[in-house]
Amino acid sequence: MTYTQKEDVLAARSGEKDAFIRLMRDMERPLYRMARSMLRSDDECDDAVQETMLKAFRNIHTLREPNYFQTWIFRILINECHNIARKGARVVVTDEWSNLPARTDEYERIDVQQAVYQLPEPQRLVIAMHYFQDMPIQQIADVLELSAEAVKTRLHRARKTLMDWLSDEPGRGTRYETR
Missing domain, CATH: 1.10.1740.10 (RNA polymerase sigma factor, region 2, helix turn helix motif)
Structure with a gap:
């Protein structure tokens, strides 16, 4: 501040x-x-x-x-x-990736977006706060009323899930559904 x-x-x-x-x-x-x-x-x-x-x-x-x-x-x-x-709206992550520097072509970025849509809300929240809002781990922990370790765990799991889903290995990258 x-x-x-x-x-x-x-x-x-x-x-x-x-x-x-x-x-x-x-x-x-x-x-x-x-x-x-x-x-x-x-x-x-x-x-x-x-x-x-x-x-x-x-x-x-x-x-x-x-x-x-x-x-x-x-x-x-x-x-x-x-x-x-x-009140009836479903929670989804939207096109925040456009604010991040793109290192991949458009199709790969769309795959990442679709994968992020599939993350459970607790993981989507920490991804959004950490990468979209540039919040440090402790501030995320304070906002979500969690320990810093819990935030780190959620970030780790979210990144691991995304990496598994988007991996080039056979059989991977297709486990998430498109909404």
């Missing part, structure tokens, strides 16, 4: 609306990208982000430690995404 962001969190906590607006401008894209990794439609993502910002505004005074602002707001977002998913 930058010093300016910490100052804005403190100011927003004490009721300064402009400071809160600055915080939300900084967080809007990361929040949307995270929502997009969990929900299937743009409308659902917009709803999740909007509801997250509203809840953050109403409850920022309860944030005890300004250094944990990002962890706090991502936890709110994840809860909102789960609420939306429970």
Whole structure:
């Protein structure tokens, strides 16, 4: 967290609306990208982000430690995404791979995307946070209320599963279903 962001969190906590607006401008894209990794439609993502910002505004005074602002707001977002998913939407990972530097051709990247769609939600979440949001392991652990070891285990299992599915070895790379 930058010093300016910490100052804005403190100011927003004490009721300064402009400071809160600055915080939300900084967080809007990361929040949307995270929502997009969990929900299937743009409308659902917009709803999740909007509801997250509203809840953050109403409850920022309860944030005890300004250094944990990002962890706090991502936890709110994840809860909102789960609420939306429970209301009938199914949870899938979407086209976040376009933000990553491509080392493969388009067809291989599509295979990777399809494989990521098939990961269980706990693994998709840690992949999205670690690779799409560049969150360190400990921050992911804080957001998901897990130990750092549990996060590392989920990342390891997700990478192993993806490697198995996408391997060039005969009989591999075809175990996942296309939705």
